[in-house]
Amino acid sequence: MSKGKIAIIGIGEVPTRNMPERTHWDIVYDTCMEAVRDSGLHKNDIEGVISVFPQAQPKIAAELSFGKLPEELGLKGCKDAVSVNAGGASTSNAIRLAEQWITSGVAKAVLVHHVTIHSTIAVPDLINFFAKAGVDLQWEYPYGTTYNIIMGLMANRFMYQSGCTPEEMASVVTALRSWAAKDPNSFFYGKEVPSVQKVLASDLLNTPLHKRESNVLGDGGCAMVIVSAEDAKKMKRPAAYKLGDSVRYFSGTCVMRDFNKVAEGFRVTAKEAMAQAGITKEDVSLWNCYLAYPLAHPMISELLEVAPPGMGGKYFLEGRMSFGGDIPWSSIGDAPGRGHTGSGVSSACYVETARQLMGKAGERQVKNCKYVYQNAGGGSGFNNIATIWGKEI
Amino acid sequence: MDFDMTKPVPETQPWSEKFWEGTKEGKLLIQVCNDCKSKIFYPRKYCPECWSGNLGWMEASGKATILTFSTAYGMVEPKFTDELPYTIAYVDLEEGIRMMTRIVECKPEDIKFDMPVEVVYHEREGFFLPYFRPVKK
Ligand SMILES: [Zn+2]
Numbered sequence: 001m002s003k004g005k006i007a008i009i010g011i012g013e014v015p016t017r018n019m020p021e022r023t024h025w026d027i028v029y030d031t032c033m034e035a036v037r038d039s040g041l042h043k044n045d046i047e048g049v050i051s052v053f054p055q056a057q058p059k060i061a062a063e064l065s066f067g068k069l070p071e072e073l074g075l076k077g078c079k080d081a082v083s084v085n086a087g088g089a090s091t092s093n094a095i096r097l098a099e100q101w102i103t104s105g106v107a108k109a110v111l112v113h114h115v116t117i118h119s120t121i122a123v124p125d126l127i128n129f130f131a132k133a134g135v136d137l138q139w140e141y142p143y144g145t146t147y148n149i150i151m152g153l154m155a156n157r158f159m160y161q162s163g164c165t166p167e168e169m170a171s172v173v174t175a176l177r178s179w180a181a182k183d184p185n186s187f188f189y190g191k192e193v194p195s196v197q198k199v200l201a202s203d204l205l206n207t208p209l210h211k212r213e214s215n216v217l218g219d220g221g222c223a224m225v226i227v228s229a230e231d232a233k234k235m236k237r238p239a240a241y242k243l244g245d246s247v248r249y250f251s252g253t254c255v256m257r258d259f260n261k262v263a264e265g266f267r268v269t270a271k272e273a274m275a276q277a278g279i280t281k282e283d284v285s286l287w288n289c290y291l292a293y294p295l296a297h298p299m300i301s302e303l304l305e306v307a308p309p310g311m312g313g314k315y316f317l318e319g320r321m322s323f324g325g326d327i328p329w330s331s332i333g334d335a336p337g338r339g340h341t342g343s344g345v346s347s348a349c350y351v352e353t354a355r356q357l358m359g360k361a362g363e364r365q366v367k368n369c370k371y372v373y374q375n376a377g378g379g380s381g382f383n384n385i386a387t388i389w390g391k392e393i
Numbered sequence: 394m395d396f397d398m399t400k401p402v403p404e405t406q407p408w409s410e411k412f413w414e415g416t417k418e419g420k421l422l423i424q425v426c427n428d429c430k431s432k433i434f435y436p437r438k439y440c441p442e443c444w445s446g447n448l449g450w451m452e453a454s455g456k457a458t459i460l461t462f463s464t465a466y467g468m469v470e471p472k473f474t475d476e477l478p479y480t481i482a483y484v485d486l487e488e489g490i491r492m493m494t495r496i497v498e499c500k501p502e503d504i505k506f507d508m509p510v511e512v513v514y515h516e517r518e519g520f521f522l523p524y525f526r527p528v529k530k
Binding site for chain 1: 394395396397400401402403404405406409435460461462463464465466467468469470471473476479481482483491492493494495501506517520522
């Protein structure tokens with residue numbers, strides 16, 4: 001992509017909660033209408049709708065994939081609708097597709113949204129879905145692996161090689177939850193931030209992962225309106241301009257994922273995205289990392305050269321990435337802080353990136369927020385997409 | 394709650410059946426490309442390096458080292474809770490192949506990184522899953 005073709009000019013979001021009485025369509029209405037109103041556009045200006053695929057929810061997924069949303073919301077100017085699925089990387093691809101629609105003339109304004117309701121899925125189905133998705137059914141699943149174990153395998157090796165301690169790992173939860181406590185859309189809004197001791201005192205699920213280092217599933221949704229960078233400038237409204245995008249594919253099967261290749265992928269994509277944006281890491285105001293589990297954060301902070309090698313865990317333990325620290329990091333608290341909404345965590349991260357650049361992040365507002373690093377990955381980590389967003393073009 | 398308690402068996406492909414037949418005879422087979430000589434894991438229909446269909450098999454020594462591991466104490470699927478605690482690992486075979494497996498015949502606290510292990514088969518519904526155990530000194 002070339003630099004700065006699109007911008008997010010409107011955002012909408014509902015709080016992440018377990019609220020079975022709030023239906024999928026409740027969330028679709030509330031998030032999409034809020035995003036369109038926030039953009040200053042009329043509903044009939046929306047010419048394209050892209051749904052981030054809701055995982056493990058076949059009914060709403062079919063309704064959205066088969067084009068119900070524009071009709072339901074009366075988007076009279078809509079020319080096309082589609083769903084995009086790459087697991088946690090769906091939102092990044094939805095935004096890329098919006099860019100293609102806008103630059104090719106298919107649509108001037110595109111609505112990208114996500115909705116997930118976990119609380120009405122039968123527990124056995126939920127457990128089975130998350131046990132199998134992204135895990136190979138021939139070479140991995142029969143051994144009794146889970147997402148938690150996949151993360152444990154990676155984290156254990158990282159701790160062995162880097163010397164990162166359990167206390168340092170646990171402090172990532174403290175950091176992420178310190179942001180979440182200030183976020184009205186978080187599951188943990190206003191809740192006590194667990195100390196390192198409290199995290200380590202929770203049950204050990206699988207080494208080195210404690211219960212408080214895993215995720216709580218929640219219901220939620222969000223939406224954003226995307227237009228061309230040119231139109232965004234003309235509208236003279238707060239906007240988040242997309243300035244860089246780089247990606248590497250690793251592997252679909254967990255065991256085939258070479259740790260060194262993943263590390264190199266994180267390094268290279270950050271460098272390439274920043275080079276496209278014409279910035280360096282010193283220019284980044286917020287590292288809005290989406291990694292789904294806390295255990296990956298120290299390693300990624302080192303790969304992004306935010307922390308020196310071997311210092312990632314120490315930086316978290318010192319509170320440098322916490323709310324009020326000197327390195328603004330994952331300001332919705334990633335999935336552990338927000339509550340896990342399936343593929344929607346990455347949607348929520350992009351909305352937060354836009355919110356910060358628009359200056360609408362309230363208590364969590366990063367001062368002089370000019371550039372944000374925002375990444376996403378799909379499946380059990382089959383790729384990493386690094387993007388850079390700016391307040392101006 | 395109505396949980397499916399059936400333990401899963403590998404969902405095979407026609408080109409991986411030979412691997413599973415091998416395990417029944419206590420052989421750990423690795424697919425090889427007869428054209429570019431690549432060792433291939435997991436088995437493919439065509440060589441992922443050169444797309445040749447001229448594929449064969451070699452028997453691995455069954456010796457490996459533990460790259461990493463994680464011992465599960467809870468939050469696994471209900472069908473596996475009766476086996477807790479158990480240790481999942483990535484092991485590197487001598488032949489340069491990496492597999493996911495279980496580490497058995499060993500207390501979880503005795504499992505170490507880079508520890509030498511050897512294959513031992515665990516039967517489930519006619520399949521013999523390659524598990525690994527520490528090499529006895
Ligand atoms: Zn070949």
